[in-house]
Amino acid sequence: DAGITQSPRHKVTETGTPVTLRCHQTENHRYMYWYRQDPGHGLRLIHYSYGVKDTDKGEVSDGYSVSRSKTEDFLLTLESATSSQTSVYFCAISDRQGGDNYGYTFGSGTRLTVV
Amino acid sequence: DAKTTQPTSMDCAEGRAANLPCNHSTISGNEYVYWYRQIHSQGPQYIIHGLKNNETNEMASLIITEDRKSSTLILPHATLRDTAVYYCIVRSSYGNNRLAFGKGNQVVVIP
Numbered sequence: 372d373a374g375i376t377q378s379p380r381h382k383v384t385e386t387g388t389p390v391t392l393r394c395h396q397t398e399n400h401r402y403m404y405w406y407r408q409d410p411g412h413g414l415r416l417i418h419y420s421y422g423v424k425d426t427d428k429g430e431v432s433d434g435y436s437v438s439r440s441k442t443e444d445f446l447l448t449l450e451s452a453t454s455s456q457t458s459v460y461f462c463a464i465s466d467r468q469g470g471d472n473y474g475y476t477f478g479s480g481t482r483l484t485v486v
Numbered sequence: 487d488a489k490t491t492q493p494t495s496m497d498c499a500e501g502r503a504a505n506l507p508c509n510h511s512t513i514s515g516n517e518y519v520y521w522y523r524q525i526h527s528q529g530p531q532y533i534i535h536g537l538k539n540n541e542t543n544e545m546a547s548l549i550i551t552e553d554r555k556s557s558t559l560i561l562p563h564a565t566l567r568d569t570a571v572y573y574c575i576v577r578s579s580y581g582n583n584r585l586a587f588g589k590g591n592q593v594v595v596i597p
Binding site for chain 2: 406415416474477
């Protein structure tokens, strides 16, 4: 979607290696979110941020860390990737916690494969 | 946040109105009903949301019952591009109110 980009779009990595996914926005939205999507589980929240340097855990945060040093970037790091972290990762932004008139805007996703 | 119940899947005829139901019997007074959809391999897309009044935008209409325990998303003239998983989500506009997605309703528009 315009205003939010995720990188890389695809990545294959080996078990035990660190991986960082990037979410970049140009909307100056305060809130940013990382979700993962797996078959049979739908979308699950990993971490979210409500401002620069302000982050909190979601429902599946184990094995993940995040950082937000500036408004436009929200990084998701897998310190030591495992095969269970093979998934599609989506970033989302919103203007306020209740969502702006258009709700959340999602990125196009990053498909991560851990071998 | 209140839980929602949707059909697992449904088919709709191309060119006809598609009526997607959602039950949210435990909804509380400050919780909104949101609808998103996800077309295969893409990120979810916001459709519409409402509190108690019916809402309409360029994509769809949202009909909320008077007791707010259920709602219906209406796609007025379904097209093949409307084939997607549709998520009905109930969420408060206050406090810690992240979006929680269920498994959604797989809607297939049939020619």
